[in-house]
Structures are given as structure tokens and as C-alpha cells.
Amino acid sequence: MNIYKKLILFVACLLVFVSIAPKSEAGILGDVKAYVLKGSDKINSWWVDKSVNAIEPEEDTSDNSDVTTNDSDNDSEPQANNSSPGMCNVDNGAPDVVCEKGGEFLCVNTPDHGVKEAFVIVKGVAGNDQSSVSSISIAAQNEYTKTTIIVDTSNAESENCWESSLNNKNFCLSEDGFFSAKVSLNEFGPYTISVNASGFSGSSVTKVVRSSRVKRFNLTDDMVTFDPNIRETANVENSHVAVNISLLGDCQNCDFIGSSTSGVTITVDNIMTDEDGHVSTISCVSNVKQGGDGKFVVGVPVAPYSNELKITACNAAVESEGCLVLGGFKFKGTSSSGKFKINTPPAAPSYSSSEYPVIPFEFEFSGSDANECINLTFNRQSPFEVCPDGQGKYLAELNPQVGINMVLLNSEKDNFSYTWVFGWGDISSPFDGGGVVKNNLVSRSALRIVFPAKTISDIIAPLITNVLGSDELTTLIRRFTSGLVSKDQTSDNNEEEIDQQIGDEPKHVAIPLCDEKPSFQGFNFALLDEPILGRAHLDNISFDQNEMSASVGAEDLSIMIGLIKDLNADGKPDADPVPLRLSFKSVSFDFILKIQDNLILLSSPHTDCDFESVQHCKGKPMSLVPQNIVGNATRLGGFVKCDIAGRDVSQEIKDVCSAINTLNNQTGLVNEKVIDAVNSMIYCGASGMLSDVVNNGFKTDFPLSLGDVFGKYKAPLGVILSNADGKASVSIDKKGIFADIGLLVGSKRLFSDMPEELKISSVGVVSSNKPQNGSAPSVSGDLKFDIATDAINHLFFLLTNLNNLDSEHRKALLDIDVSDVFFKELGFDFVEKCDAPLEEEEERSALCSIRPRVSELLGTPLTRYGYFTSNHPLLMKVQANQALPPHLSVVNADEIPVINLQENEDGSSDNEGLGSNLLDLQLGGLMLSFYALELDDTIPPDEYGNRSVKLDKDGNPVIHSMDPSDPDPWKGQISSFALTAFLAVEIGDVIPDPDDLSRLMLKVRPLANRSRLVLSPVPGSNKTTIVPQSLISSLSEKLKLVLNMYSAKGSEFKISIPKMVSFSDIGSDLFELIGLQKIRFAKDGLNLDFRSDEDVVGIDLSGYITQILHYSGQEIVSEYPQ
Structure with missing residues (x-):
């Protein structure tokens, strides 16, 4: 499995684990979309249920400093109870049995409960690894007349017994023990069917099942x-x-x-x-x-x-003729018990911290007792009681945390529970109150990079210089100029329009001294041939305050350009291009990169005043000056020539070329104009583009092709190099270069495609706006990155709303369909990893415990109540909340208070020795929907009894809808749950891996005692008669143990990191073209720095880069720094 698939598999497993790991609390996430997005204050309080009580803390040691109420606190946790208002009250009886190979000696499937034909098919499995079956006898007795029918099992079929129609014989027994029998039911009424199997060892087992031959009946x-x-x-x-x-x-x-x-x-x-x-x-x-x-x-x-x-x-x-129906029994439900309404704040996905420094949470609840108090749990705090005032209103002032917040309400007396989830902080939204969309969201200081001067001079510059002098340079030039060579000078006005607007009102950028007319006004340039270059070199790199100087030289450089007349500037040529060859024996350019207020200028130590009189010069920078040019386009040393050799040109172009060459030979005017044009392109053009990135940013639709598993996307992303005050966020000094890069996320097109109900100003990204240190972070290695979690949260918002280009229905990147097919596409086969015999000392994969099947994900209720067999394949659909994307923050221990302080077996506490590298991942209203999948009846079960899933024409699993009346199978889920989670994680230092000294490792410890996860049934989603918490309880208990197990000190997850990374693993041949082979970390060359005061994660890198290039056919291996 390549590194790409390994990475996707790891991320997928992490998402699965996080999204289905339920934790303590009683409560139900009401219809969040209906409440938050529609703005309704009406709650269907009659339809409520307890969420899963998994990992319930025995003792809560947290305080309630974030909550102020109009009543005293109470430290008791909400207790679960067994009543189920809003759920069907029915007796489901014994579950149907579907046998699997390898179990007990005799197993008989539950037959059809009733048949209209005069027979019923009985199937089962006989024999096991301990004993083979020697004979089977089957008899059926009518329970009223006592008439007994014996099945002839002496003359049997022997292949595909469960699929056999038994048209020719009444019995089938295969070599692997699967059998089926056609049992005659000659009379109407219930039958007892007895199956007896004997083994060669002499043992005998009898099983009894029941069925009926039925008649029609009436319903009146x-x-x-x-x-x-x-x-x-x-x-x-x-x-x-x-x-x-x-x-x-x-x-x-x-x-x-x-x-x-x-x-x-x-x-x-x-x-x-x-x-x-x-x-x-x-x-x-x-x-x-x-x-x-x-x-x-x-x-x-x-x-x-x-x-x-x-x-x-x-x-x-x-x-067969249509089931019997009675209808029209109408009435009105008038129970006042449990009616619930939120008065303040008004409904919104998120609240601005400037408008709501605290949340005045006022609600009404009409319980069975007018003075009833309700338990309230807020975020990680301990529960307390809220009691009504004289007007029957409940009030609690909540001090929210930046990101996602959660309120849990519970009334044991009225079997009422409700979960309210909202965001809080500084809201960055693409919408205003009128639904108007912006071109992008901006995350300032998203990425701060420090390039030390030593890194540039000792690593980057030598790597570039090596490429410029290598044989690979020719291929590299061809690679980057092949698409620029003009084959047709006509303009293409039918290109696909790309949404690259990057500011609501782009700022005009004026470069000093660039307001005069260009030397070739009314003309454009096009590359006619691929450039030819002998060798090039990078020299004289130096740093000063807000300046970096360097020189670039080239030898044997030849460029053929076309001078295209376009006097009306309509993009269409007015005449054929004039071919000009620029040819140099040697040439060099002297640059100074300058940072000046809101401008980045590609300047030079030379100006036009070095060559013109003071009266005529303007001080305009010139990177290319005559003394640095040795031309060879002409015999006299000129570097410009109109060259028609080998070209089919018109007589008009021949005449123009002759005039140009004569003029240039006599006056050198064309040389001067070319020098002016080149300098203008460098200083005015390049400076304009760089400064535009400062003032307006640069953005493009970044293609994301993630294979068949996740699909194809276009992510509108960009960067901006300015601070909030508009000045350039790049600085240079003798220590090196520091860039404070802002992130541009989204586009007007993307935001316009979002659902209309989401186009409100409270939908977006919530941020803390913690003050950023304006100076460059300290760096001890070769390179330093600071990644702001605010940038990650903006990416979460983008990925939550980014639609799959190949999907007929909306499917965002963070919407994942988890099934056996999904894991196979990632290279993980559950049959191979979980069913097949293990090699010696081999262990089962941990993923086997969350295999997408009935028994592993939803436990025994679906089988016990006759819905599906235990090994029936499932699909779990994970859907992110578009209004409340995931939120990540760097925190200190005080920001993630302990919910339950636990002691380990050795007497130590999980709170002891807590490191400073702490993250808090918050999920709000993540939707988990469980679907049964259709089985492919044309394929028999495999040797382990697994059935194959039916696939559609695109290879996707076909949904077995629980609601056949609805044509949309995605509305036929078994049940849906909403997950809200506060997951605290401790990240260890990067250290050598003791199990493999060629690798490094990073330990990740989920902090169960500081985490809170609430998994709540979604009202109206349950298509079964099973109480929702029964469906999810098995998985809850399983994951409770896993989470607690990895929370203990010394039991962390281990992420292995190679000490050496091959550039070929990245999948781009560009690295091969420039000779980059691998990078290996130096000792202590990878360090992480988590700073909660700035909400950033720092990465300090140092290492060695290996480069392999060829010079005159000879391979040279270099390593930097030397």
C-alpha cells in the first residue's frame, strides 16, 4: 500500500473513531437544523429519548465557573431511565435465526412464519469442525390435527443448497453442511417442524421451528x-x-x-x-x-x-393481493407535559462574542410540576439545577468557550432531555444579513514561515545553483515553457471562466515610477520557440533591513519572441508576429527584493540615472544594464536581431525585419528599447504582481483528486501577504526572511451554492482572535513554521461545504460513507484481516471491532428483533454540520477542565504529568446515519458465511431502504444520531522510535477525563421499533473501553514518522527534474511547539537534502547543508 493510501486510511479511521465514539450524558440533540437554521423556537419535546450513557463519570470534580444561574447549584448527574416516550411500545418476540458455518453442530434458520403454498422451505447448517454429519431427519406435525409429514432425506441434491429451488428433490445437503428441505404442509394451520442431525461420533441433536400454512382474513x-x-x-x-x-x-x-x-x-x-x-x-x-x-x-x-x-x-x-388497511382515526394530542421553548438568545448557529459576551439562556418548560427544577450541564462543567422564577421562566447566564458549546437539559420526572449546540466567538462569515456572499474568507497569520539567512545561503541557493548548471536544466525549461510557445497567435476568448476574484473591491496597486508609457506600447510578446540555455548561476546573496540582494547570470542564452501588433488592445493581433531573437553569450541581472509599506518591489542597485543625464532620468531601477550584456545575435555583438531564418513569413514581415536590423545596427535603438522593456517587465510587472498579492491576494481553484474513495474537488484557496493594517506581512533582515501569510478560503460561487437557509451572518468560522506576536518566531533549525488553528478551522468550513464534482448529489469532502467497500478501496480487507486464520504471533487489527456490520456497529438488537442477521453489512454515513464546522484549538490545561479525575491501577492520576502540547477538537451536530446494504443473491456466502454486497453501475453499495415507500434510499436509514464532542488530546514530543531506530515517533493520548461526547437520536429518523440507545449501546461500550485504554499514561497511540522521506513518494516528477531525492531529519531535527496564548502549532525543522543531477552526462550526488 503506497504512502498516499496509508495516509487516507489513517485519516479515515481517525474520523470513524472520533465520529462514533459516544460518551456520557443524557440528552437528545433535537432537530438542530430545524431549530438553528429555520429559527423556530418550537421543539417536539414529546419525541425525546436518552442518549448513550457511555463513559459516564462516577465523580465530577469540575467547577461551574462558566455558568451563573438564578438558583443554587446541584452536583448530581442526570440519571438515565428506561421509559421511552416518543417510541413504539410493541413486543417484538424472539429474533429470527440465520445460521453461519462453524457454530454449533446443528443450526436451523427461522423459516417463513407463514406461507400460502402447501410447503415451506427449511434451511440450516449441520456439522462442525469437531464432527461431520452422518444423517438428517425432518418431520412436520400439524398442531391441530396432529398429522405428521416425514421428509425423504435419502435422495438428496448436493450443490448450492440454500439457493436451490428443490423442484426435483425435497432435500439438499452439501459437503460443507449447508442443507435445505421442502416440507409439505398439506393442511392449514400451525406446524411444528423437527430437525434431527446425527454425527459420525454417535451424537444427535434436535432443533424445533414453527411455521403456518395460512388463509386470507378480514380486517374490519x-x-x-x-x-x-x-x-x-x-x-x-x-x-x-x-x-x-x-x-x-x-x-x-x-x-x-x-x-x-x-x-x-x-x-x-x-x-x-x-x-x-x-x-x-x-x-x-x-x-x-x-x-x-x-x-x-x-x-x-x-x-x-x-x-x-x-x-x-x-x-x-x-x-399477494394487497394488505388490509383501516384508516382515518384522527385525534389531537394535548399533553402539556414537557413543552419547551427557548426565549433567549434568538435562534442562530453561532453568536458573536462582541454582541454576546455572555449568553443569557432563558427558556420555558411546562412539566408536570410547575415548580420543577431541571438539570443543566454546560460544556465540560458539572450539572446543576435550574429552577423557574415566579413567571415560570428558567434563566442561566452562560460564559461560553470559543468554538462549539453544548447545553444539556434533563428532567427525570417528565422524561425530558434536550441538547442545544451553538458556536461562539468572532464570526468570520461569507454572508451578511441580506444573504450577500463575499468572494472569500480571510484567516490572517494563517502560516508564519522563517527562512534563516543561513538556510538560504547554505541550502536553498546551492540547490538552485546546481540545477541552473545541470543537464536537467534543458528539460526543466522545456517543461515550463512548452505551454507558452505560441502556435496560434489568435486570442482564445472561450476559456472557461474561473472564479478567481479575491477581494470584494480589489485595491489598485501603484508601483512608483511605473506610470509612463511602455517602450513597446501597442505591442504584445509571445514565445515562438523553446529557449536555449547553456548554464546559469545564482550569486551574491545578501540580506539587509527589508532588502535581499542577489544576482542571476546566464551563458549561451537564446530566446525567440514574437512582437505582436495590437494597437487597439483587443487581444487580437493586427498583423503576423515579428520574430525577434534575443541571444547572449553571457548576461546577468542584479536584483534587490525590497519591502516597502504595502509594496514588494523587485528592484535593482542600478537605475536609469547610471546611464542617462540627471535631467532625463527618473531613478527607475534597472536589473539588466548594458555592461552586464555580451550579445552574440549579430557579428558586432548585438543581442537583438529580427531573425526570419527557417520561417515562412510574408514579404511584409521580411521588410519589417530588414528595417529593424538596419536601424539597430546603426543606432542601437532596438537594443535600448528591449533593455527598457525587460527592465519594465521586471520592475513594474513583477513588482506589480508581488504587490497585488500583498493588497488583494492570489487565489485559484486548487484541484483535489483523492481517488475513487473521496472523489474530485476544486478547492478555492489563496494567500495574501498583508497585515490587518494593509502593510506587507513580509520582513527581511540580516537574520533572514519572515513571511506572515494569510489564507483566503472559498469563493462567491462556492458560497452561492450553499443552501439558502445557511446564508445568514451567523454561519461561518468562529475565532478567538488571540493576539499574534508580530515578530518572527524563534528558530533553532533550518526552517520554522507556525500554523494557526484558525487557518485549520477555515479549512474545515471549506471542506464541510466543498462539493464532489463527480457526485449526482451534494457530497462534501467531510461527508464519508463508511462501508466494507470503502475500506477495500483503501486497501483494507476485513475478511483477510478479521476472518482468515492468523499467522503465528500475528494479531487481529483493531479495526475488526468496528467492522461495518450489524453485530460490530449496532450490537444484537437488530438480530434479536428479526431485522437482520448479525453479519449483515452496514454503511455508516458521516455528515458534517454545514453551519457548525469542526473547531480545533491549542489549549492549556485550565481550558479543558477535568470531568472525571481517575486513578490508574498504580495509584497515579491521569491528571499527573500533563504536558503542554494540548489540543481540543470540537464537533457540533455531526450526523451519523446507519444503513443496511442490499445483498447480492447471485453470489453464495464465502467460507466464513459473509454475504456479498450488491453494487450499482459505479461500484457503490446499494442501500436496502427501511422505508420502501420513499423513492430516495438515503431516507431509508435504520436510525440516525447526532454527535457533539469535546475531545481533548495530548501530543507528545517527537522522539526516536525504540522499536525501529530508522524512524521517529509521536505519541497521541486522548484525555478521556477531559473529554465529553454526546450521541443523541435524531427525532423521526428511527425506522425500527427498537429504542435508539439500544441500537448504539454495544458500540458505545466498546469504544468506551478503547478510549479509556488509550487515555492511560504509557498507552498512547503511536504515530510513526520516517527519519528519511523520499520526494518520489509525493507523486510529482518535478522533484526528479530538479534532482531532489530525499530529506532526512537531523538529530532532534523535528520539534513541535504548541502555544495556547497564540493558538498556533510551531514546527521547527532541520535536516539534510540529497540532490542528484548530471553534468555533461556524469551523475553527481550532493547533500546540503554540507
């Missing part, structure tokens, strides 16, 4: 009763309505419809319409009789507004 209004009776009561205060259905009345031993064998399915849909006309539906399903044959009880949750019940009954005999 008089078969249905309700509690409370909604036929007589228009308003219902209860949380549930019990729907009682009696299909057979008091009839005994007459169950010919399959109710006693779960052959009848009852579905009660509650179609709910709120005050705003929004419609939602919850479906409660049961196939378990209660109180006698044909009798069913389904508890349906009640919404606090309009409700309408629809009852559907079905069995195998009815299904």
Missing part, C-alpha cells in the same frame, strides 16, 4: 379498539395510544392465519401534522400475538398536535 372496524378511546375522545393527554386488534375474536384452535407463528404483521402508522403544516410519520410494527390467537397490541406514541392512525394487517395469503 369492529376488530379494533383503542385505549384511550380516540373514537369518543377528540383530545388525548397520554403519551401513547394502545391499539388493540382482534382478528379471530374468541375462536379457539382456529388460527389459520398464522398469528401464533408470527405470520401476521400488524403496522400502525401515526401521521402527525404540526401547527406549521409539517407532516411526519412513525410506524409501529409487531408480529407477536398478545392475549390469544389473532390478538395484537401496539402502543403508538402521541404527538402534541394533530394525529391520524392507519392500521395495516398482512400475512402471506393477503400480501
Whole structure:
């Protein structure tokens, strides 16, 4: 696996781990999108549930300094309870069994619960590694008539038994123990089916299953009763309505419809319409009789507004002609218990720290007790009680943290819980109050780089000089000029328009002394041939205050340019180009890079006053001067010649060339004009471009092609080299060069494509604006980077909203579909890593515990209640919150208070010896949706019982929708959860890897006692009748152990870093062209510096670069610094 895929796999696994690692708290993230984005203050408080209580701290030692209330504090944590308002109240019965190879000696699949045909197919697996099966006998008995049917197993098929239709024979037994049997059901009614298997060892095992041969039945209004009776009561205060259905009345031993064998399915849909006309539906399903044959009880949750019940009954005999339906049972839910409304602050994704230095959190809650107090937990603080004032209003003043904040409310008495998530800080938004979009967001001081003078003179300059004198220079020139050589001088006005606007109102940049007309006004230049260069060199590098000087020389340089007439400046040539050859035996340019206020000037120690009288000169810099030119274009030493040799040109061009050459030979005027034009291009042109980056920045659509796994994107990114006061953020002194680079993120096109409801000024990036040290950071190595987390947070916002160019539907870069197919594309095969026998001393991958299957991700409930087998493949869709992107910050220990101070087995505390390299990663409302995948029935299970996933034409897994009535399969999830997380991480120093001395390592320790993760069911998303926390509890417990395990000192994650990096691994041949082969770190050559006062991560680098180039065919290996 190449380094690229390894990196993606690591990032993907990290995202999976972070996004599904639930932690303590009771609470539910209400419909954040509906509340935050729509601005509604109405909450469906009837539909609430407890989130996962994983990693629940036993004792909370944190204080509540960030919260002020109108009542006293209470240190008790919210407790979970077992009631489930808003969830179906049904009996799901025993789970269906689907056998797998390698288990018990005899296993029998649960057959169809009811069939209309006169037979049922029974499948199973017999035999195991300890004993093979010698014989199987199968018998079925009608439970009413006691008639017994024996299946003939003596004459059997032997291939593809589970896929066989058994048209010719009634039994099939394969060599690997899979069997199937066609069992006759000659009479209607329930049957007991007995399967007996004997082994060669003499052992015998019997298993019993049940099925029914069924008839049609009726569903009429008089078969249905309700509690409370909604036929007589228009308003219902209860949380549930019990729907009682009696299909057979008091009839005994007459169950010919399959109710006693779960052959009848009852579905009660509650179609709910709120005050705003929004419609939602919850479906409660049961196939378990209660109180006698044909009798069913389904508890349906009640919404606090309009409700309408629809009852559907079905069995195998009815299904073929359409299931039976009763509907129109309407009533209104009027329960006042648990009604909830936030009064202040007004709904918004984020709040400005200048407008809201504190958050006045006022809400109303109509519980069963008017004076009831509610538990409130804020961020990492301990829970406390908030009690109502005389008007029934609750108030808490919250002191938020920069980034993402979380409020957890809980009322045990009313089974109410709610999670409110919001951002806080200085908001950088692409929108104003009217939805107007900006061209980009700006993160100042995103990247600060220090190039010490010694690094430039001892490393960079020699590397450049080597290339300029090497054989590779010819190839390099061809590479960079091949696209510039003019093959057609006509202008292409049909190029794709690229959104490269970089400022809302671009500033005009005026370069001193550049206001005069150019020497060749009305003419353009084009490169007609590839330049020829013998060798070049870089000399005389020196540094002074805000100046860097250098000289560039070249020998045997020849450039063929076309002088193109364009007097009206319309971009279209007025005549054929005039071919001018610039040819030098030797030439050198003297440069001075100057920093001057808001300008970066490419100046020179020479000016026009060195060659003209004071009366006529202006002091304009000249990098190219006559004494540094030795021409060989003409026999007299001129360096400009109109050269038509070998070119098919018109007579007009021949006449022009003759005139130019005559004039130049006699007066040297063309030489002078060319020198003026070149100097003007260098000083005015290059200085203008550099200064434009200072004042307006430079931005482009940066292509991101991340393979089939993540797709293709265009990321509008750029840089700007100015401070907030508009002055250049680059400085030079004798110590070297310091660049304070700002990051430009996004584009008007990108922001315009965002959903309309997001185009509000409170959507964007929240920042702390911690003061940045304006001077260059100290550097001990060859190079120093300071990366601001604010820049990373701006990139998070971009990646959250960056759409896949190849996707038919919106799919942002941080939206990830995690499935077995996803991991295979990354080079990780779960069958190979988790099922196949291990080699000696080999260990199972840790990823096996979070394999995207039912049992690993969602535990046993889906299997226990008959939805899917334990090894059924799943897809977990991870979707970032567009309004609240992830937030990263460098923190100190006080900013991530301890939630639960734990002691290790040796008596030490996880809080002891806490380092200073601390990060806090915050996730707000990350959506996790779990989907079942369709199985490919054309492919039999593999040797480990794994079924293959059906793929679409693009190779993507096909979703098995839990809501077939909706044509969009992405709306047919099993269930969805919203994750809000505060994940504290300690980063260790870079040290030698004791297990591999050729590598370095970095230890990463998640701090469980300073982290808080809340995983909450999304209202209306659960398509099953299983309580949501039951679906996620297995994974929660598993990840709780993992997180705690890696939190202990000495048990950190280890990230291995090679001491030597090959440039070929980066995947660009440019490095090969300039001879760069590898870089190896010096001793202590990689150091990290986390500074919470500036919110930056510093990286100090020192090492050795190996360069291999050729000179006259001979290979030379160099290493710098020497």
C-alpha cells in the first residue's frame, strides 16, 4: 500500500473513531437544523429519548465557573431511565435465526412464519469442525390435527443448497453442511417442524421451528379498539395510544392465519401534522400475538398536535393481493407535559462574542410540576439545577468557550432531555444579513514561515545553483515553457471562466515610477520557440533591513519572441508576429527584493540615472544594464536581431525585419528599447504582481483528486501577504526572511451554492482572535513554521461545504460513507484481516471491532428483533454540520477542565504529568446515519458465511431502504444520531522510535477525563421499533473501553514518522527534474511547539537534502547543508 493510501486510511479511521465514539450524558440533540437554521423556537419535546450513557463519570470534580444561574447549584448527574416516550411500545418476540458455518453442530434458520403454498422451505447448517454429519431427519406435525409429514432425506441434491429451488428433490445437503428441505404442509394451520442431525461420533441433536400454512382474513372496524378511546375522545393527554386488534375474536384452535407463528404483521402508522403544516410519520410494527390467537397490541406514541392512525394487517395469503388497511382515526394530542421553548438568545448557529459576551439562556418548560427544577450541564462543567422564577421562566447566564458549546437539559420526572449546540466567538462569515456572499474568507497569520539567512545561503541557493548548471536544466525549461510557445497567435476568448476574484473591491496597486508609457506600447510578446540555455548561476546573496540582494547570470542564452501588433488592445493581433531573437553569450541581472509599506518591489542597485543625464532620468531601477550584456545575435555583438531564418513569413514581415536590423545596427535603438522593456517587465510587472498579492491576494481553484474513495474537488484557496493594517506581512533582515501569510478560503460561487437557509451572518468560522506576536518566531533549525488553528478551522468550513464534482448529489469532502467497500478501496480487507486464520504471533487489527456490520456497529438488537442477521453489512454515513464546522484549538490545561479525575491501577492520576502540547477538537451536530446494504443473491456466502454486497453501475453499495415507500434510499436509514464532542488530546514530543531506530515517533493520548461526547437520536429518523440507545449501546461500550485504554499514561497511540522521506513518494516528477531525492531529519531535527496564548502549532525543522543531477552526462550526488 503506497504512502498516499496509508495516509487516507489513517485519516479515515481517525474520523470513524472520533465520529462514533459516544460518551456520557443524557440528552437528545433535537432537530438542530430545524431549530438553528429555520429559527423556530418550537421543539417536539414529546419525541425525546436518552442518549448513550457511555463513559459516564462516577465523580465530577469540575467547577461551574462558566455558568451563573438564578438558583443554587446541584452536583448530581442526570440519571438515565428506561421509559421511552416518543417510541413504539410493541413486543417484538424472539429474533429470527440465520445460521453461519462453524457454530454449533446443528443450526436451523427461522423459516417463513407463514406461507400460502402447501410447503415451506427449511434451511440450516449441520456439522462442525469437531464432527461431520452422518444423517438428517425432518418431520412436520400439524398442531391441530396432529398429522405428521416425514421428509425423504435419502435422495438428496448436493450443490448450492440454500439457493436451490428443490423442484426435483425435497432435500439438499452439501459437503460443507449447508442443507435445505421442502416440507409439505398439506393442511392449514400451525406446524411444528423437527430437525434431527446425527454425527459420525454417535451424537444427535434436535432443533424445533414453527411455521403456518395460512388463509386470507378480514380486517374490519369492529376488530379494533383503542385505549384511550380516540373514537369518543377528540383530545388525548397520554403519551401513547394502545391499539388493540382482534382478528379471530374468541375462536379457539382456529388460527389459520398464522398469528401464533408470527405470520401476521400488524403496522400502525401515526401521521402527525404540526401547527406549521409539517407532516411526519412513525410506524409501529409487531408480529407477536398478545392475549390469544389473532390478538395484537401496539402502543403508538402521541404527538402534541394533530394525529391520524392507519392500521395495516398482512400475512402471506393477503400480501399477494394487497394488505388490509383501516384508516382515518384522527385525534389531537394535548399533553402539556414537557413543552419547551427557548426565549433567549434568538435562534442562530453561532453568536458573536462582541454582541454576546455572555449568553443569557432563558427558556420555558411546562412539566408536570410547575415548580420543577431541571438539570443543566454546560460544556465540560458539572450539572446543576435550574429552577423557574415566579413567571415560570428558567434563566442561566452562560460564559461560553470559543468554538462549539453544548447545553444539556434533563428532567427525570417528565422524561425530558434536550441538547442545544451553538458556536461562539468572532464570526468570520461569507454572508451578511441580506444573504450577500463575499468572494472569500480571510484567516490572517494563517502560516508564519522563517527562512534563516543561513538556510538560504547554505541550502536553498546551492540547490538552485546546481540545477541552473545541470543537464536537467534543458528539460526543466522545456517543461515550463512548452505551454507558452505560441502556435496560434489568435486570442482564445472561450476559456472557461474561473472564479478567481479575491477581494470584494480589489485595491489598485501603484508601483512608483511605473506610470509612463511602455517602450513597446501597442505591442504584445509571445514565445515562438523553446529557449536555449547553456548554464546559469545564482550569486551574491545578501540580506539587509527589508532588502535581499542577489544576482542571476546566464551563458549561451537564446530566446525567440514574437512582437505582436495590437494597437487597439483587443487581444487580437493586427498583423503576423515579428520574430525577434534575443541571444547572449553571457548576461546577468542584479536584483534587490525590497519591502516597502504595502509594496514588494523587485528592484535593482542600478537605475536609469547610471546611464542617462540627471535631467532625463527618473531613478527607475534597472536589473539588466548594458555592461552586464555580451550579445552574440549579430557579428558586432548585438543581442537583438529580427531573425526570419527557417520561417515562412510574408514579404511584409521580411521588410519589417530588414528595417529593424538596419536601424539597430546603426543606432542601437532596438537594443535600448528591449533593455527598457525587460527592465519594465521586471520592475513594474513583477513588482506589480508581488504587490497585488500583498493588497488583494492570489487565489485559484486548487484541484483535489483523492481517488475513487473521496472523489474530485476544486478547492478555492489563496494567500495574501498583508497585515490587518494593509502593510506587507513580509520582513527581511540580516537574520533572514519572515513571511506572515494569510489564507483566503472559498469563493462567491462556492458560497452561492450553499443552501439558502445557511446564508445568514451567523454561519461561518468562529475565532478567538488571540493576539499574534508580530515578530518572527524563534528558530533553532533550518526552517520554522507556525500554523494557526484558525487557518485549520477555515479549512474545515471549506471542506464541510466543498462539493464532489463527480457526485449526482451534494457530497462534501467531510461527508464519508463508511462501508466494507470503502475500506477495500483503501486497501483494507476485513475478511483477510478479521476472518482468515492468523499467522503465528500475528494479531487481529483493531479495526475488526468496528467492522461495518450489524453485530460490530449496532450490537444484537437488530438480530434479536428479526431485522437482520448479525453479519449483515452496514454503511455508516458521516455528515458534517454545514453551519457548525469542526473547531480545533491549542489549549492549556485550565481550558479543558477535568470531568472525571481517575486513578490508574498504580495509584497515579491521569491528571499527573500533563504536558503542554494540548489540543481540543470540537464537533457540533455531526450526523451519523446507519444503513443496511442490499445483498447480492447471485453470489453464495464465502467460507466464513459473509454475504456479498450488491453494487450499482459505479461500484457503490446499494442501500436496502427501511422505508420502501420513499423513492430516495438515503431516507431509508435504520436510525440516525447526532454527535457533539469535546475531545481533548495530548501530543507528545517527537522522539526516536525504540522499536525501529530508522524512524521517529509521536505519541497521541486522548484525555478521556477531559473529554465529553454526546450521541443523541435524531427525532423521526428511527425506522425500527427498537429504542435508539439500544441500537448504539454495544458500540458505545466498546469504544468506551478503547478510549479509556488509550487515555492511560504509557498507552498512547503511536504515530510513526520516517527519519528519511523520499520526494518520489509525493507523486510529482518535478522533484526528479530538479534532482531532489530525499530529506532526512537531523538529530532532534523535528520539534513541535504548541502555544495556547497564540493558538498556533510551531514546527521547527532541520535536516539534510540529497540532490542528484548530471553534468555533461556524469551523475553527481550532493547533500546540503554540507
